[in-house]
Amino acid sequence: MSTEQQPDVTARVRRTATRLADGRELIYFDDSEPYVSxxxxxxxxxxxxxxxxxxxxVDADGVAHPVTGPELRLDPLTGEWIPMAAHRMNRxxxxxxxxxxxxxxxxxxxxxxxxxxDTDYDVVVFENRFPSLMTVPGVDTGTELVDGEPxxxxxxxxxxxxxxxxxxxxxxxxxxxxxRRMRTVVEAWTDRTRELSALPGxxxxxxxxxxxxxxxxxxxxxxxQIYAFPYVTPRTQAMLRQAxxxxxxxxxxxxxxxxxxxxxxxxxxxxxxxxWVAYVPYAARWPVEVHLAPxxxxxxxxxxxxxxxxxxxxxxxxxxxxxxxFFVDGDGGAIxxxxxxxxxxxxxxxxxxxxxxxxxxxxxxxxxxxxxYLAGVESAMASWISDTTPERIARRLQELA
Amino acid sequence: MSTEQQPDVTARVRRTATRLADGRELIYFDDSEPYVSxxxxxxxxxxxxxxxxxxxxVDADGVAHPVTGPELRLDPLTGEWIPMAAHRMNRxxxxxxxxxxxxxxxxxxxxxxxxxxDTDYDVVVFENRFPSLMTVPGVDTGTELVDGEPxxxxxxxxxxxxxxxxxxxxxxxxxxxxxRRMRTVVEAWTDRTRELSALPGxxxxxxxxxxxxxxxxxxxxxxxQIYAFPYVTPRTQAMLRQAxxxxxxxxxxxxxxxxxxxxxxxxxxxxxxxxWVAYVPYAARWPVEVHLAPxxxxxxxxxxxxxxxxxxxxxxxxxxxxxxxFFVDGDGGAIxxxxxxxxxxxxxxxxxxxxxxxxxxxxxxxxxxxxxYLAGVESAMASWISDTTPERIARRLQELA
Numbered sequence: 001m002s003t004e005q006q007p008d009v010t011a012r013v014r015r016t017a018t019r020l021a022d023g024r025e026l027i028y029f030d031d032s033e034p035y036v037s038x039x040x041x042x043x044x045x046x047x048x049x050x051x052x053x054x055x056x057x058v059d060a061d062g063v064a065h066p067v068t069g070p071e072l073r074l075d076p077l078t079g080e081w082i083p084m085a086a087h088r089m090n091r092x093x094x095x096x097x098x099x100x101x102x103x104x105x106x107x108x109x110x111x112x113x114x115x116x117x118d119t120d121y122d123v124v125v126f127e128n129r130f131p132s133l134m135t136v137p138g139v140d141t142g143t144e145l146v147d148g149e150p151x152x153x154x155x156x157x158x159x160x161x162x163x164x165x166x167x168x169x170x171x172x173x174x175x176x177x178x179x180r181r182m183r184t185v186v187e188a189w190t191d192r193t194r195e196l197s198a199l200p201g202x203x204x205x206x207x208x209x210x211x212x213x214x215x216x217x218x219x220x221x222x223x224x225q226i227y228a229f230p231y232v233t234p235r236t237q238a239m240l241r242q243a244x245x246x247x248x249x250x251x252x253x254x255x256x257x258x259x260x261x262x263x264x265x266x267x268x269x270x271x272x273x274x275x276w277v278a279y280v281p282y283a284a285r286w287p288v289e290v291h292l293a294p295x296x297x298x299x300x301x302x303x304x305x306x307x308x309x310x311x312x313x314x315x316x317x318x319x320x321x322x323x324x325x326f327f328v329d330g331d332g333g334a335i336x337x338x339x340x341x342x343x344x345x346x347x348x349x350x351x352x353x354x355x356x357x358x359x360x361x362x363x364x365x366x367x368x369x370x371x372x373y374l375a376g377v378e379s380a381m382a383s384w385i386s387d388t389t390p391e392r393i394a395r396r397l398q399e400l401a
Numbered sequence: 402m403s404t405e406q407q408p409d410v411t412a413r414v415r416r417t418a419t420r421l422a423d424g425r426e427l428i429y430f431d432d433s434e435p436y437v438s439x440x441x442x443x444x445x446x447x448x449x450x451x452x453x454x455x456x457x458x459v460d461a462d463g464v465a466h467p468v469t470g471p472e473l474r475l476d477p478l479t480g481e482w483i484p485m486a487a488h489r490m491n492r493x494x495x496x497x498x499x500x501x502x503x504x505x506x507x508x509x510x511x512x513x514x515x516x517x518x519d520t521d522y523d524v525v526v527f528e529n530r531f532p533s534l535m536t537v538p539g540v541d542t543g544t545e546l547v548d549g550e551p552x553x554x555x556x557x558x559x560x561x562x563x564x565x566x567x568x569x570x571x572x573x574x575x576x577x578x579x580x581r582r583m584r585t586v587v588e589a590w591t592d593r594t595r596e597l598s599a600l601p602g603x604x605x606x607x608x609x610x611x612x613x614x615x616x617x618x619x620x621x622x623x624x625x626q627i628y629a630f631p632y633v634t635p636r637t638q639a640m641l642r643q644a645x646x647x648x649x650x651x652x653x654x655x656x657x658x659x660x661x662x663x664x665x666x667x668x669x670x671x672x673x674x675x676x677w678v679a680y681v682p683y684a685a686r687w688p689v690e691v692h693l694a695p696x697x698x699x700x701x702x703x704x705x706x707x708x709x710x711x712x713x714x715x716x717x718x719x720x721x722x723x724x725x726x727f728f729v730d731g732d733g734g735a736i737x738x739x740x741x742x743x744x745x746x747x748x749x750x751x752x753x754x755x756x757x758x759x760x761x762x763x764x765x766x767x768x769x770x771x772x773x774y775l776a777g778v779e780s781a782m783a784s785w786i787s788d789t790t791p792e793r794i795a796r797r798l799q800e801l802a
Contacts, residue, residue, distance in 0.1 A: 078640060149665075151658060152683050208781060215775075216773075233784040235781065238480065238481075239479060242477065242478060242479060242480050254552075258552055261550045265548055282552070282553050283476035340776060340781055342777050360781060371617065373616050375617055376611050377533075379616075380607075380609060380763075381607060382639070382783065383635055384481070384483055386483055386485045
């Protein structure tokens with residue numbers, strides 16, 4: 001690619017933080033002048049009559065119940081913390097099926113059914129209104145026993161669940177926003193990772209996107225989510241165990257050696273740029289799976305250089321476009337891939353010395369119209385079986401280069 | 402319940418083993434005289450022209466490829482073995498969509514599209530024709546490196562995948578087969594656990610049932626599956642870690658103490674019989690989840706007494722019938738619950754001293770027509786979030802008593 005053709009992926013982000021009517025934080029990340037949203041001269045207030053989210057909930061008998069937020073229970077069988085999100089049952093508001101709460105407010109219309117109180121935006125992040133994890137001020141965050149039973153441990157489900165909108169255009173997708181906007185998304189992920197990592201009790205920040213009705217997404221507006229967990233998730237714990245054992249034996253980073261092995265043989269490498277490599281992992285378990293890793297050892301998104309982020313902004317788009325051509329229908333038309341895409345970052349405190357940033361993108365689509373279901377073997381035993389081989393996945397992605 | 406009303410759940414099982422045309426084992430478990438299948442006087446041969454399943458596969462160029470069976474790859478990121486079932490792509494036979502390969506052969510009709518070469522049966526078990534795990538005679542079972550890379554370990558996917566048909570009636574379900582037939586199913590599970598545990602390389606036997614199109618079941622004939630794994634599955638490994646830690650601290654069995662705590666408080670106990678207790682676990686993660694455990698400490702199904710198996714045959718039916726009333730539609734009609742039901746048994750060798758048998762039954766149905774999808778948090782991070790509380794699940798199951 002010549003210099004002339006290089007897309008403009010300079011970070012030019014104007015960050016404007018505000019609050020929604022119920023106290024939730026909302027942050028605009030604008031990249032296009034004149035900044036369409038977030039400017040101090042524009043409307044920033046959320047006019048909805050939402051009650052403060054920390055205000056006590058009054059029941060039918062007029063009794064006020066303090067908001068305690070989600071509860072975490074420790075599963076004694078597995079040692080995993082399970083958030084109980086039943087407080088979300090207290091939902092007072094559900095948008096009509098045809099409403100899009102992620103669309104910008106309509107000019108001139110009464111603003112009522114959307115979450116974003118401006119008539120346009122580039123990228124915007126806000127706290128989920130019905131979060132699985134939420135820090136409620138003043139709530140005790142210590143672990144306690146239920147009924148005095150040592151096997152029944154609980155604590156407050158502190159943390160955050162945020163929504164990130166990649167575009168104000170409800171018909172766009174992350175693959176079509178262009179490198180400049182992707183760069184803004186990368187800046188927003190980086191910002192959120194940095195800020196959420198600093199919140200009390202947060203142990204891990206996870207930026208991810210669920211796309212497609214096949215995985216239960218009912219809102220087609222292009223968006224992702226960001227979770228700030230108060231524990232290290234089970235998959236990350238498994239990866240840390242492996243990475244620590246490898247480090248003890250070899251003195252090296254596991255994911256560095258994984259990347260080097262892939263580069264040495266090349267069979268499953270599907271995309272290379274100056275700073276990034278995409279490959280199908282040796283033991284890929286999903287019908288489509290690819291990992292995107294930086295060439296340099298970095299623990300998380302905030303550790304990336306400007307050059308690495310600029311490169312990522314074009315490389316990830318290339319990868320997403322290929323994934324959207326992975327399957328074709330009977331007429332040879334590309335089938336947009338339902339996928340889950342998530343950033344594996346070093347936890348906030350634990351295991352940072354053995355962690356290495358990578359993006360995992362995968363799909364449950366086995367073939368047009370055919371899904372991999374997670375039944376007994378996967379759901380009851382957490383044991384995966386691949387219906388294909390990593391080499392077949394890689395060959396298809398290489399064909400599309 | 403008076404003695405007069407006690408159902409007949411005596412074990413009266415006639416076991417007849419045979420082979421299908423391609424060499425797979427098929428075993429009839431008959432409980433009703435005159436034994437409708439499996440009698441030596443009846444047709445037992447499979448007349449289909451199936452090639453021996455271990456015979457070399459000849460490709461389009463006339464080149465013969467030896468059958469090597471499924472491959473296991475060790476995921477370096479998590480330490481988990483992943484079977485690569487791409488050999489299943491060599492399928493030479495797929496039943497037409499309207500055929501039921503689990504139905505008995507039709508009397509008088511040319512037997513061709515079914516797996517069971519008899520005109521009737523009570524309970525039957527046979528090796529899956531396209532298994533994810535299969536022991537191929539003569540194949541080296543040692544671990545080797547691919548391309549000499551220490552991070553790329555592979556070995557043969559030895560083991561077995563079996564199908565168990567609970568009834569010859571395609572419209573039946575396990576909940577409706579009656580206690581006598583359920584007893585036969587329990588005997589078949591016990592038999593298979595005992596036999597498969599003795600196969601070389603098998604580390605864990607898992608008897609389970611997937612029911613409902615919501616979890617991808619396309620064959621509605623009442624059936625389950627039995628997997629003989631050549632490794633201890635990730636969930637079992639997690640449970641062993643917890644059980645060992647508990648045993649080291651207290652000297653006691655973790656699942657004994659879990660059961661005792663549930664019985665002490667009773668809030669989540671939904672069913673009690675002489676030998677069995679069903680409860681919703683403290684940190685249940687699924688929208689519907691219940692565990693059924695014996696009162697006596699036993700590691701696996703073969704360790705159960707006759708009395709415990711007889712009791713199980715009625716108790717499990719009671720539980721399944723309640724689960725099929727858990728959700729009701731708009732007219733108050735019960736909605737048959739899509740569910741996964743699996744027996745957690747002690748592995749063959751490892752951790753038998755800290756394991757305790759229990760059945761886990763759970764569903765992805767959150768509400769009529771609403772599924773819990775496993776998206777980014779569950780599928781990428783293996784972290785579960787409950788959309789309800791265990792106490793709500795228990796209250797509903799208690800209501801149905």
